[in-house]
Amino acid sequence: MQVDTAIIGAGAAGMMCAAYAGGRVLVVDHAKAPGEKIRISGGGRCNFTNMYCEPQAFLSQNPHFAKSALARYTQWDFIELVDRHGIAWHEKTLGQLFCDVSAKEIIAMLRGLMQQAGADLQLRSSASNFAKTESGFTFDLQTPEKKVKVTARNLVIATGGKSIPKMGATGMAYDVARQFGLPVTETRAGLVPFTFAEGRFAPLAGVATPARVTAGATGFDEALLFTHRGLSGPAVLQASSYWREGEAISVNLAPEGTLLSALREQRQQSGRRNFTTVLAQHLPSRLVEYLGQEFDLSGNLADWSDARLSAFVEALQDWQLHPGGTEGYRTAEVTLGGVDTDALSSKTMAAKEVPGLYFIGEAVDVTGWLGGYNFQWAWSSGMAAARAIAG
Numbered sequence: 001m002q003v004d005t006a007i008i009g010a011g012a013a014g015m016m017c018a019a020y021a022g023g024r025v026l027v028v029d030h031a032k033a034p035g036e037k038i039r040i041s042g043g044g045r046c047n048f049t050n051m052y053c054e055p056q057a058f059l060s061q062n063p064h065f066a067k068s069a070l071a072r073y074t075q076w077d078f079i080e081l082v083d084r085h086g087i088a089w090h091e092k093t094l095g096q097l098f099c100d101v102s103a104k105e106i107i108a109m110l111r112g113l114m115q116q117a118g119a120d121l122q123l124r125s126s127a128s129n130f131a132k133t134e135s136g137f138t139f140d141l142q143t144p145e146k147k148v149k150v151t152a153r154n155l156v157i158a159t160g161g162k163s164i165p166k167m168g169a170t171g172m173a174y175d176v177a178r179q180f181g182l183p184v185t186e187t188r189a190g191l192v193p194f195t196f197a198e199g200r201f202a203p204l205a206g207v208a209t210p211a212r213v214t215a216g217a218t219g220f221d222e223a224l225l226f227t228h229r230g231l232s233g234p235a236v237l238q239a240s241s242y243w244r245e246g247e248a249i250s251v252n253l254a255p256e257g258t259l260l261s262a263l264r265e266q267r268q269q270s271g272r273r274n275f276t277t278v279l280a281q282h283l284p285s286r287l288v289e290y291l292g293q294e295f296d297l298s299g300n301l302a303d304w305s306d307a308r309l310s311a312f313v314e315a316l317q318d319w320q321l322h323p324g325g326t327e328g329y330r331t332a333e334v335t336l337g338g339v340d341t342d343a344l345s346s347k348t349m350a351a352k353e354v355p356g357l358y359f360i361g362e363a364v365d366v367t368g369w370l371g372g373y374n375f376q377w378a379w380s381s382g383m384a385a386a387r388a389i390a391g
Contacts, residue, residue, distance in 0.1 A: 001026070001141065003120075005389055006152035008127050008172075010034035012110075012375055013361025014158030016382030018121075019113035022390035026150065027114070027121045028141060034121060035107040036167055037160070041375070046103030048082065049075040049379070050372035051095035057369045058377065059241055061185055065341040066366045066377065069349070073383040075376050085109045094222075096371045130155065130176060136356050153356060154389050158382070160362040161335025162187060169329070173339065173363035180354045183340040185365045189332035190241040193232035194249070194323035201226045207284050211235050212252035215243035221255050226287075230323065237370050240326055241336060251319040253283060260313045263301070267309075271302030291316075334374055338365040348388035349381050358385040 004023030007014045015034060018027045033039075038046055050057075053075040055067045079097070082089060087109065088100035099105050114121060125143045127150075136153040159173045174184045204226035211224035213235040225233030231251075239249060254260075259282055266278050278301050280288045291297065295312060304312075329335070339359045343352055349364070351357040360381040368374040 001148050001150045003150065003152045005154040005156060006127070006137070006139070006150055007156040007158055008176075009158035009160060009361070010121060010123070011037055011158060011160055011361065012378035013160075013382040014156070015107075015110040015114060016379050017156055017158060017358075017360060017386045017389075018119040019110060019117055020383060020386035020390060021119075021154075021156075022117070022386075025114075025117065025119040026141075026152070027119055028125050028127045029121075029123055030126055030168055032124055033107075034111065034123065037164070038107050038375075039103050040167075041103060042098050044103055045098040045101075046106050047092075047096050047098050047372040047375065048089075048106055049078050049097050049376045051075060051091065051097065053095075053368075053373055053376045057373050059190075059336060059367045060341060060365050062341045062365075065344075065346045066380075068346040069380040069384040070376070072347075072387075073380045075372075077383075078376065078379045082106070082109070085112075094371055130179065132180065132354065132357075154358065155356060156358040156360060156385055156389075157363055158360050161338060162329045163189065163332040163335045163362075165329055173359065177339045177343075177359065177363075180351065180357060182343040182351055182354070182359075185337040185340050187335050187337035189326055189329050190336035190367050191237045191333035191370050192240045192326040192328065192331060193227065193230055194236055194240060194243075195230040195325050195327055196321075197324045199228060201230060201290075202228045204286055204290050207286050208233060209253065209284055209287060210255060212255040213239040214250040214252070215239040215241075215247065218242045219250070219252075224251065224253075229327065231321075234370055237333065241334075241367060241369075243323070243326075245325065246322075248320045248322050251321055252317045253287075253319060254313060254316050259316070260309060263304075263309055263313070264306070267301045267304065272300055275299055275301050275304060294319075333370065334367050335362060336367045338363050338367075341365050345388075347384065349385040350388060358388075360385050 003026040005021045005025045007027045010029035058066045087105045127139045130139045137155040141150045157173045205228045208225045212219050212221045220235045220238035222234035224235050349358045361378045
């Protein structure tokens with residue numbers, strides 16, 4: 001089989017690239033349907049981009065690498081594409097955009113674009129034994145029906161990272177990169193819940209509260225969720241990408257900064273009430289009960305001096321916790337690290353030393369925040385490669 005471009009991986013980046021690369025395009029994926037991560041994302045409604053998508057929302061050893069692709073195919077370009085296909089959407093918090101009806105609409109849109117472009121999609125299939133030739137690449141394609149040798153002028157690796165292995169995620173992209181001499185940075189689970197030893201927060205499982213969670217020097221103000229295994233919720237997932245094994249995280253349970261003045265005011269009006277009863281007006285009651293084991297919350301509110309109130313609120317705003325680890329790739333939304341950006345062109349996503357070889361999407365050492373940023377990276381990097389291929 002001879003094609004102009006072979007794309008390995010029919011996820012967000014691979015489908016986007018296939019829709020616009022032009023020529024004879026072959027897309028190979030081991031799954032029974034394309035876009036499986038799209039389908040399950042956003043509770044089945046796909047958080048397909050973010051209105052505030054900017055380069056600073058991406059982690060990489062080279063923080064400047066993502067700028068070119070993101071600038072040349074922006075969130076507004078993808079929104080225009082979605083609008084053109086009649087897909088209704090809405091904004092949730094912090095610029096996150098979701099389909100009104102179903103993530104399957106995004107998949108159907110991309111499949112339609114691929115069909116218009118004449119791309120050949122081979123599902124339940126695998127590619128192996130990649131080799132470089134003078135004119136391009138060869139590899140073995142195993143479909144449910146047969147095994148064939150494929151010759152392609154361009155080879156695009158869009159197989160993602162290691163996150164959610166139950167969906168078939170592997171480190172294949174990194175293996176291919178290394179085979180062709182491209183370096184791969186350290187990879188680890190990102191956007192992932194923290195775990196704590198001995199079910200530390202099990203009594204609080206299911207309790208959610210607004211918080212600021214900080215790892216390293218970066219903090220996020222969103223919801224925190226206590227679980228049987230540890231901590232989750234958007235604020236925790238965001239911070240996890242900046243956390244390293246053995247480090248502490250800081251949890252601010254009073255992120256609005258108004259708790260101290262509120263307690264002082266209530267002391268004037270309701271001083272005879274038990275302190276925990278008053279605190280439960282500001283924090284979930286189960287959390288207040290739990291904090292009673294961590295801090296001395298005894299006495300009526302009137303018994304609490306300004307100094308004691310201030311010390312307690314300060315402790316609440318910088319609760320130092322040491323996670324035992326994370327839940328790992330099993331539940332991670334993304335993989336941090338990947339194919340080293342030093343080996344790739346930021347404009348085309350092509351390997352600098354291997355003509356015709358491209359890496360796009362999550363396989364690359366570019367990882368976005370939670371909230372549609374990683375899908376935008378998939379669209380932008382996929383389009384960058386497609387435009388370079390199409391000429």
